[in-house]
Amino acid sequence: MKVRFDSLVKVLGVAAALACASTASAQSAGQLTAKFGVDQLTPKVESGDISAPALPGTKADVEKDTQPVLILAYGLTDNISLETALGTPYKHKIYGAGAIAGTGQLGTVEALPATLFAQYRFGAPNALFRPFVGIGATYAYFMKERGSARMTAITNPGRGVPTTFSIDNKFTYTAQVGMAFNFHERWFADVTVNKARLRTDVHFSTGQTQHMKLDPVAVVLAVGYKF
Secondary structure, three states, rough: OOOOOHHHHHHHHHHHHHHHHHOOOOOOOOOEEEEEEEEEEEEEOEOOOOOOOOOOEEEEOOEEEEEEEEEEEEEEOOOOOEEEEEEEEEEEEEEEEEEOOOOOOEEEEEEEEEEEEEEEOOOOOOOEEEEEEEEEEEEEEEEEEEOOOHHHHHHHOOOOOOOEEEEEEEEEEEEEEEEEOOOOEEEEEEEEEEEEEOOOEEEEEEOOEEEEEOOOOEEEEEEEEEE
């Protein structure tokens, strides 16, 4: 999946011009909203090589995962809000790529990308459709890294000692675009696309390292309530 943020922003800009034509209630200053949905997190991986003595071109790929999420937002003004999410960690499988493509699963990792967004919501508080954009500070936290026998065979062949690994936690930023549909005075639904800039390093118990560009894209579908 390739997300084109420039096209999405253009679409949201057109929608914003239509946003004032309705009478439904929407998020306004001092209002708290909560929404529950599902979030599909897809890493857009560009893998570096595992350092020697692994073969040149020994790379990795990371599978997407989908988890439930609870998202809370608070309106600072009629157009500016803060948003954050609560949810379970994303569980990603790691596979061989490059020179070791097809070797199977190398390991698993759980990730928790905690983010606080500042958002701008287009249109008036009584808009039926309300596009929004946001920028957020993200702390990507990795946990429960587990290697497989295939990882050991690639990084530490013939030694009989299972390879373990860890991934560096990182502070970064995330861009956001979305659209809310207020179908009731209190209830709404929305779709959101988030993309983070995320580069990190993997450290193996064998002393080897690997640089990873992950840059995950999250697509969230949710239904919410305005308090």
